[in-house]
Amino acid sequence: MREAAFAKQNKDKWLKFERVLRNNIQMNPDELSTLYIEVTDHLSYARTFYPNSNTLKYLNGLSILAHQKIYKTKRESRTRFITFYTQEFPLFFSQYHKQLLIALIVFLLFSVIGAYSAATDGSFVRLILGDGYVNMTLANIDKGDPMAVYKEMGALNMFLGITINNIKVALYAFVYGLFLSLGTIYIIMRNAIMLGSFQYFFYEKGLLWESARTIWIHGTIEISVIIIAACAGLVLGNSILFPGTYTRLQSFVRGAKDGLKILLSTIPFFIIAGFLEGFVTRHTEMPDWLAILIIASSLFLIIYYYVLYPLKLKRKLQKT
Secondary structure, three states, rough: OOHHHHHHHHHHHHHHHHHHHOOOOOOHHHHHHHHHHHHHHHHHHHHHOOOOOHHHHHOOOOOOHHHHHHHHOOOOOOOHHHHHHHHHHHHHHHHHHHHHHHHHHHHHHHHHHHHHHHHHHOOOOHHHHHHHHHHHHHHHOOOOOHHHHHHHOOHHHHHHHHHHHHHHHHHHHHHHOOOOHHHHHHHHHHHHHHHHHHHHHHHHHHOHHHHHHHHHHHOOOOHHHHHHHHHHEEEEHHHHOOOOOHHHHHHHHHHHHHHHHHHHHHHHHHHHHHOOOOHHOOOOOOOHHHHHHHHHHHHHHHHHHHHHHHHHHHHHHHHO
């Protein structure tokens, strides 16, 4: 689409939005937030197809003005916590699927590297997981209960400990994005190599299915959300590397806010993962069908909330 046609098609909407912002005209906060997201979509489009144009400069200024209006003067409703997770965040996150895909690809790549390294170097698993853990697991295998590690601690203590630890890992994945995204990639690499070597260790012992059906009961959400937290770190790091039409400071502030919003979305899922690991994974005697049902349900929940639902909301917005 030519720039003139693009501007003509959306000009009335932009001007109306600008009048609302500059004249402090009262508008429903959620509607204002929705309009802001639409303007940022137009900004992204203009940045791609009309670089260095007046349209791009205008939309960039309008986006900054809207951001200030929404996040500095918006009154918080009692239902904000609910609408954040059900409406605001999913629609907002649709613009960061590219970063999510990059985080996923990097994680899968280093998982394969971890498994390959364990297969070609007999000492690699001990180097990554530690002698203590490997020796304990070998002893549990000899006793006929290879997953006994999930039964050694009380359910509540394990739930609390695992949840706090997972949130800590997610924080590292986000904050390390300050190192131009390389810190976040390091966190992804470390966790992925650990997972790959861990799974190969059980494969080598002929226990791949036994380990997978147990570990992925909680690991499906846990690993998925670490990848999402890494996405937040990439958003932060890329805001420094690629400021676009913003100043580097403006881009960094925007990236930090957006990354933090992504990070906050993961907290309920880490609680769910911690609950599953503390109270459910320990029941290694559960039938395969139940374990598969929990794993499949967890995977669907993550894919739906972070991929399918945001796309659904975005398509709905584009039709209005």
